[in-house]
Amino acid sequence: KLYTVVNQETCISCGSCGACAPDIFDYDGERKAFVHIDGNRGTALIEDEDMLFDLEDALDGCPTDSIKTGVEPIVTADAGSY
Numbered sequence: 001k002l003y004t005v006v007n008q009e010t011c012i013s014c015g016s017c018g019a020c021a022p023d024i025f026d027y028d029g030e031r032k033a034f035v036h037i038d039g040n041r042g043t044a045l046i047e048d049e050d051m052l053f054d055l056e057d058a059l060d061g062c063p064t065d066s067i068k069t070g071v072e073p074i075v076t077a078d079a080g081s082y
């Protein structure tokens, strides 16, 4: 069970995360990724096995380590941007 959020400061819009985990990640008008299930707030607990598997793929595939995960809700500067 994990919370996740994208650091949009470092995302280079490579598109890997949305391909790996379309149920979690989407892209804004600038092609920056964000967690669409909670508006990139880091507050939605992901419990579904398939989603966690996809999240692992996305984590491994992000070239800039822009995807953060944690067992507690994650507080970010981007919170509430969406």
Ligand code: F3S
Pocket: 006, 010, 011, 012, 013, 014, 015, 016, 017, 018, 032, 033, 058, 061, 062, 063, 064, 065, 066, 067
């Ligand atoms: Fe950005 Fe990493 Fe996704 S660079 S588009 S957060 S895979």
